[in-house]
Amino acid sequence: MTDSNRMKFKTVEPERRGLTSEEVVTQLRGMIHRGELRPGDRLPPERDLAKLLGVSRPTLRAAIRSLAAMGVLASRQGAGTFVVKAEESPVLDSSSLSLMASLHGFTSGEMFEARRALEMAIAGLAAERATGEQLASLAEEMAGMYASLEEPENYLLHDMRFHQMVAAASGNRILTALMNMVAAVLFDARRKTVRRAHDLKESAEMHREIYRAIRDRNPEAARETMKDHLLLAQKAQEAEVEAGGASLNSLPDSSKDAGEEAA
Amino acid sequence: MTDSNRMKFKTVEPERRGLTSEEVVTQLRGMIHRGELRPGDRLPPERDLAKLLGVSRPTLRAAIRSLAAMGVLASRQGAGTFVVKAEESPVLDSSSLSLMASLHGFTSGEMFEARRALEMAIAGLAAERATGEQLASLAEEMAGMYASLEEPENYLLHDMRFHQMVAAASGNRILTALMNMVAAVLFDARRKTVRRAHDLKESAEMHREIYRAIRDRNPEAARETMKDHLLLAQKAQEAEVEAGGASLNSLPDSSKDAGEEAA
DNA sequence: TAGGCTCTTTGGTCATACCTTTTGTGAGTA
DNA sequence: TACTCACAAAAGGTATGACCAAAGAGCCTA
Numbered sequence: 406m407t408d409s410n411r412m413k414f415k416t417v418e419p420e421r422r423g424l425t426s427e428e429v430v431t432q433l434r435g436m437i438h439r440g441e442l443r444p445g446d447r448l449p450p451e452r453d454l455a456k457l458l459g460v461s462r463p464t465l466r467a468a469i470r471s472l473a474a475m476g477v478l479a480s481r482q483g484a485g486t487f488v489v490k491a492e493e494s495p496v497l498d499s500s501s502l503s504l505m506a507s508l509h510g511f512t513s514g515e516m517f518e519a520r521r522a523l524e525m526a527i528a529g530l531a532a533e534r535a536t537g538e539q540l541a542s543l544a545e546e547m548a549g550m551y552a553s554l555e556e557p558e559n560y561l562l563h564d565m566r567f568h569q570m571v572a573a574a575s576g577n578r579i580l581t582a583l584m585n586m587v588a589a590v591l592f593d594a595r596r597k598t599v600r601r602a603h604d605l606k607e608s609a610e611m612h613r614e615i616y617r618a619i620r621d622r623n624p625e626a627a628r629e630t631m632k633d634h635l636l637l638a639q640k641a642q643e644a645e646v647e648a649g650g651a652s653l654n655s656l657p658d659s660s661k662d663a664g665e666e667a668a
Numbered sequence: 669m670t671d672s673n674r675m676k677f678k679t680v681e682p683e684r685r686g687l688t689s690e691e692v693v694t695q696l697r698g699m700i701h702r703g704e705l706r707p708g709d710r711l712p713p714e715r716d717l718a719k720l721l722g723v724s725r726p727t728l729r730a731a732i733r734s735l736a737a738m739g740v741l742a743s744r745q746g747a748g749t750f751v752v753k754a755e756e757s758p759v760l761d762s763s764s765l766s767l768m769a770s771l772h773g774f775t776s777g778e779m780f781e782a783r784r785a786l787e788m789a790i791a792g793l794a795a796e797r798a799t800g801e802q803l804a805s806l807a808e809e810m811a812g813m814y815a816s817l818e819e820p821e822n823y824l825l826h827d828m829r830f831h832q833m834v835a836a837a838s839g840n841r842i843l844t845a846l847m848n849m850v851a852a853v854l855f856d857a858r859r860k861t862v863r864r865a866h867d868l869k870e871s872a873e874m875h876r877e878i879y880r881a882i883r884d885r886n887p888e889a890a891r892e893t894m895k896d897h898l899l900l901a902q903k904a905q906e907a908e909v910e911a912g913g914a915s916l917n918s919l920p921d922s923s924k925d926a927g928e929e930a931a
Numbered sequence: 932t933a934g935g936c937t938c939t940t941t942g943g944t945c946a947t948a949c950c951t952t953t954t955g956t957g958a959g960t961a
Numbered sequence: 962t963a964c965t966c967a968c969a970a971a972a973g974g975t976a977t978g979a980c981c982a983a984a985g986a987g988c989c990t991a
Contacts, residue, residue: 418792424745424974424975425974426974426975427974434763434767437767437770437771438766438767438770440770443771444771444772447841449944450940450941450942451941452941452969460975461974461975461976461977461979463726463974463975463976463977464974464975464976465942466730467729467730467975469681469738470730470734470737471733471734471736472734472737472767473734473737474734474735474736474738475761475763475764475767476768477764477767477768477771479982480941480942480943481941481942481943481983482941482942482943482982482983482984483940483941483943483982483983483985484940484941484942484983484984484985485940485941485942486941486942489771491771491772496763496768497764497768498738498764500697500738501740501760501761502739502845503701503738504697504700504701504740505733505740505759505760505845506698507700507701507703507766508706508707508740508751508752508754509707509754509759509841511841511842515840515841515843516842516844517794517845518842519842519843519846522785522786522789522790522843523785523786523846525789526785526788526789527785529764549856574984575784577778577781578772578774578778579765579774579778579779579781579782579850580778580782580785582765582906583782583786585809587842639990667744668943687943687944689943689944689945712970713971713972715973715974723944723945724944724945724946726943726945726946727943727945727967729973729974730943730944743952743972743973744952744972744973745952745953745972745973745974746951746952746953746954746971746973746974747952747953747954747958747971747972747973748953748971748972748973749972749973874959
């Protein structure tokens with residue numbers, strides 16, 4: 406426990422209004438907003454931090470647990486509790502969206518529509534901003550898709566990565582995070598039906614058209630080809646579901662192991 | 669503790685792989701996905717549920733805490749733990765996005781760009797699908813805006829609600845949730861500067877144009893007027909920040925009390 | 932010097948007790 | 962009869978203390 410810790414972690418005021426653990430959450434969140442806790446930082450041990458904040462260990466643990474569920478903190482037994490770094494986990498976890506989908510009966514149509522809106526915008530931006538390196542990465546993933554036309558599971562991987570790289574090329578990390586969140590739910594549903602997939606060739610061709618539009622710096626074409634691609638993908642997935650059974654309401658334990666562990 | 673509870677809540681297997689509390693989270697999540705837990709349902713008391721699941725109360729509480737942070741469960745002291753209903757809290761909490769913004773230095777520009785992408789899509793869909801009642805609600809909020817041109821705080825409220833109603837008219841709850849998440853962060857930043865706002869008249873006029881485009885069933889016009897509106901709003905907010913100081917990195921405790929309490 | 936063993940640190944789990952809020956019930960009263 | 966108030970039961974929140982298990986650092990040996 407260093408002196409700087411004694412400076413940074415102020416005791417929770419006794420005249421607190423709400424629940425103690427919420428007060429601790431608020432305090433930690435404030436430290437992040439003020440930049441006193443930065444990605445990769447390690448928090449003091451729970452026993453010490455609890456004393457610093459003037460609360461019991463269970464209360465502190467409750468607060469840490471909340472922030473961990475939001476993907477802000479990550480605890481590793483024996484090692485410590487850390488502020489997550491951007492590369493270590495998806496910025497926004499898809500599990501809450503997946504749960505809301507089950508809970509409130511979001512339809513697969515709504516999901517695809519949302520994805521389409523996000524990815525069309527992303528494709529347009531990527532066409533304006535993609536760097537040479539990003540174009541090269543896109544081309545590589547495309548090659549991977551063509552190379553795995555006969556292995557649906559493998560193809561799906563390259564497919565996912567292609568879309569993630571388009572998102573990266575858009576230069577907007579928020580849109581990227583939102584897309585990943587929505588797409589993760591759909592990919593989870595897809596994983597169960599992909600073995601019945603066919604016409605991967607056509608899908609690969611459409612990805613190439615998207616790539617070309619981005620490479621040619623044509624935002625409008627990028628948006629339109631992305632739209633066509635996703636409409637077709639929706640049709641294909643719905644057909645696969647029709648033939649097999651998996652739908653949004655029977656999602657697997659998708660995001661169960663996402664965003665918990667460090668690098 | 670009813671018999672049906674003994675049926676539904678199966679004991680966590682001893683041959684579990686990961687952490688016990690994560691296993692409990694997985695189990696509860698599974699029950700939601702399978703529809704065994706529905707919005708508004710009340711969970712058994714912690715002491716009973718812990719026994720049913722074969723774990724200790726702290727472990728169960730950790731799991732509940734995680735799901736509460738995701739906005740899926742909500743506990744009320746003295747009352748019980750409930751599965752949240754859609755109306756009771758935003759579907760997706762903005763606090764995690766807000767934290768990520770601070771943590772990874774998301775720029776206000778990225779934020780506005782994401783909002784623009786979402787709301788343009790939403791406006792287009794609303795123009796296709798808005799019902800008569802929804803149009804009436806939009807008109808009402810517009811009236812409220814014109815009526816509060818001299819009260820910035822009040823105007824901001826109507827502004828927010830106008831956009832939420834456009835979202836509702838889009839018929840896509842996922843896009844609505846995403847928009848609310850992003851917009852909440854921006855509105856939080858705005859709340860601090862809105863007293864310096866001027867030209868609210870021009871803003872109100874733009875909302876009227878958006879309303880007209882939606883009423884006239886013109887998706888393209890709705891998208892474009894929404895785009896112009898948000899670009900102007902961005903310019904205005906950046907000017908306000910310039911003059912005053914508040915930015916994305918000094919967000920207030922915005923979402924602290926969002927999504928915790930029941931109705 | 933390299934590899935492995937051990938001890939310490941640190942989060943994870945458990946058991947128990949007690950506090951605070953909520954809620955329902957029932958006695959008492961108008 | 963109906964309304965009010967108070968009390969008790971229920972249920973989540975907090976605190977303590979102990980022990981388990983994983984990770985890592987350091988030492989010791991080959």
